[in-house]
Amino acid sequence: MxxxxxxxxxxxxxxxxxxxxxxxxxxxxxxxxxxxxxxxxxxxxxxxxxxxxxxxxxxxxxxxxxxxxxxxxxxxxxxxxxxxxxxxxxxxxxxxxxxxxxxxxxxxxxxxxxxxxxxxxxxxxxxxxxxxxxxxxxxxxxxxxxxxxxxxxxxxxxxxxxxxxxxxxxxxxxxxxxxxxxxxxxxxxxxxxxxxxxxxxxxxxxxxxxxxxxxxxxxxxxxxxQTTFAAQFMGSPPMNLLKLDLIEDRSALAAACGGSLPAARFADGYVGVRPEHVRVGQSGLPVRVSATDYLGAETVLRMVHGGQTVFGKIDGHRRYNPGEQLHVSWPEEAVHRFGADGIRIEDPQRVSS
Amino acid sequence: MPAAILLIAFTHYPTVATVIDSLFSKATAIRPSRFVGVLNYQRMLDDPIFWKVLANNAWFALGTIPTSIALAILMALFVNRSIPGRSLVRMAYFTPTVLPMIAVANIWLFFYTPDIGLIDQIASWFGFSGHNWLGDPTTVLPAIMVMTIWKEAGFFMIFYLAAMQNIPPELEEASQLEGATRWYYFRRVMFPLLMPTTLFVLVNAVLNSFKLVDHLFVLTKGGPDNASNLLLYYIFETAFSYFETHFAAALTVVLLILLSVMALLQFFVLDKRVHYR
Missing domain, CATH: 3.40.50.300 (P-loop containing nucleotide triphosphate hydrolases)
Known part of the structure; x- marks a missing residue:
């Protein structure tokens, strides 16, 4: 006892x-x-x-x-x-x-x-x-x-x-x-x-x-x-939190999030994505590389979209130059949604799974 | 190098000169000073006042040092906690040390004055008759001891307070969690950790007790009947009232030897039991 x-x-x-x-x-x-x-x-x-x-x-x-x-x-x-x-x-x-x-x-x-x-x-x-x-x-x-x-x-x-x-x-x-x-x-x-x-x-x-x-x-x-604070405190680098008010190109964001999400559900609040889920490719949210940290087994990319920082963790050693233009996306199931108050919004379809 | 010059000029040379002086006789108008060997020391052994003064000094040291150290620790423990007006209390404890010794002695002279002094006035409210504290051979030394304790305790308290504030509070918390009482913590943890301070304070206290001269100058001039005479004051009197400079030199050598022996004893005996961080 x-x-x-x-x-x-x-x-x-x-x-x-x-x-x-x-x-x-x-x-x-x-x-x-x-x-x-x-x-x-x-x-x-x-x-x-x-x-x-x-x-x-x-x-x-x-x-x-x-x-x-x-x-x-x-x-x-x-x-x-x-x-x-x-x-x-x-x-x-x-x-x-x-x-x-x-x-x-x-x-x-x-x-x-x-x-x-x-x-x-x-x-x-x-x-x-x-x-x-x-x-x-x-x-x-x-x-x-x-x-x-x-x-x-x-x-x-x-x-x-x-x-x-x-x-x-x-x-x-x-x-x-x-x-x-x-x-x-x-x-x-x-x-x-x-x-x-x-x-x-x-x-x-x-x-x-x-x-x-x-x-x-x-x-x-x-x-x-459960909150943006918890999301950012756990993990290094922290979870990417994109403030939706600051993103003008909503269709690019929808494309980055797997393409099938209705734009209406992204009215305000935050979209959160862990750096390890970020994929660099030809489609999705346009970003500019600001720094790269080579850590041996992985490379941490620091990218900027409209003043908001996006971290990406990529396997192995890939060279990107600061200033380079890229596109990032992530799988739909990697998306965390938070309201403007910082509290998690559960997706009704995903809660059951 | 400048330090060496200062040391030689003001410490080493006078010491050697004193030792040499102590081996010569007093010069008078008709007989110049001549080498007499240990005659001055033999005279000292036969001098009842010398023995009396030495005994007085021993009692004085025994009476003041333990009490003032204990008081200093108690006061430091008291002001080491958060109490209202803490800095004011700390300052009050330290005041006796700041005051010039002659002024202090004058204040206490007023306390001890027969009949109209503070102590006798308070005592008379309770029906006690006046007492000549400084005129009575049995009370004069204790009276000076009380004053010395009052003066020294506050000074030593500062050292203890500084040492206590260097002890991390987690030590007390850890022993508290283990179920140790505050007394146990003090005895087994705090006091041992204060030992370096105690050693320092002890050396200082012993030296001070043999160096005391200004209080006697104001209060008693060693009297009555040498009941409050201490070694340094006796040397002072011998040298500058009776102009027995060579005898005084011999006394000084004895004082020096006494002090060095005690300092060495303290360092070698106590040092083994002191924990330094």
Missing amino acids: SGIDICELGKQWGAVVAVDRVSFRVAEGSLTVLLGPSGCGKSTILRLIAGLENVSSGSISIGGNEVTHLDAARRGVSMVFQSYALFPHLNVRENILFGLKVRKISQSERRSRLEEAAHMVGLEDLLNRKPAQLSGGQRQRVALARSIVSRRRVCLMDEPLSNLDAKLRAEMRDEIRSLQKKLGLTMLYVTHDQVEAMTMADQVVLLRKGRVEQTGRPHELYERP
Whole structure:
């Protein structure tokens, strides 16, 4: 029993609303990622759940028990901080065992838990080092081990990988995910990195300005974004959003969208297309190439149509010169429609499929 | 190089000159100064005032240093949180350090004045009769100690406050999540992390306690019956009131040795237990 239930959670500092009626639930033994740009309130939500900030409104339940105003230590959660929060004057062993000593857990129990955790994260040979003598990845492991020895079922992680370099980040990502599965932890993971969200999460909660923008499995967020914000936040380069008011040649647009769409349905709002669905050819929307980025396996084309940027992802290495005139199109089923308010418009024929 | 010149001119040369001076006798009109070896030091060992002054100094250091350090930490803990008027409180704590020592001593002279002083006036409301705080050999040293603590604690508080603000707040949050009480956090995390500051403050406090001279000058002149006399003031008196410059030089050498031994002790003994980041 360690699922987390967040209901109408709110946090205000004076007139500033940091978290605005946020609700979601984290199933027991699953990993939920709180995703959003900086300042969206994701870390605040984590701190509210940990009990490091006071809740302004709403409620938090962990494992079926309401903990909204409970003392942080009694909520049964462990936390990994962005800065790792290791005690600089204590060595790795003392850092890992700090909490167990506080809670007066017996010497033999401490030793066996330490051995187990140190083995799990591969720290056996470094137990006598001070944090200053460790690399970033090793410090991260100490923080993980500290969370493991607590044997708490709920683990909160606040951007744990943001201080690591790209290669190590990918490595630790896999490691955290496999640890979480192996130990059956209920994990809530805060990040602004959509790659982490896509690769690790069972469920993604996308936040914007203190509110939930969309909740769902990673592929749901990617394939059926509910708002233009969600559409642009997931994926790199982001989804192309063409504002219809600014496109004069509607017949060219209709041709680009597969040719069979009635022009009346493109009155206002946005048409969204993922860059990987953009095809470069002889027919469709006329565009001018403004830049090309060769990435090895693919080439990202930056094109302009009437002041609006269109990204295209093309396999392999193709040379296009800036200024070149091209036409782009995409399959009909790749089109996302958003209203002028930025909310997704479902195509009645496609909802069923 | 300019630093070396300054050091040699104002530190090394005077030190050597003092050591040499301490080995000569006092010059009078009929007898010039001559080499007497350790005679000045022998005289010191037989001098009851010297021993009295040394004991006074030891009591003074023991009485002021731990208390002012503890007070400094307490005050720093207090103003390290967000309380209304925080900067005003911080400034108030620091004021004693800003004031010139002579002015401070005069303020306290008013506090301690028998019968009409502040302390006696307040005490008289509660029916206590006046007491000559600075005239009584049993209360004069404690009275000066109180004043010194008042002055030093605010100064040390600034160092502790700066050190505390360098401790990341996540450390407290992490230990809070583990169920540590605030006292446990202070004892096991914050105090050890403050050790470099404590060492620095301790060295300064010890040096200050042996360097104290201006308060005595205003308040007691070492009296009554040398009950509040401290080493540096005794040296000052010997040299410039009694003009026993060679004996004073010998006393100075002892003071120098004492200070260096204590500084070395602190650095070598405590340094092993201090965590530097």
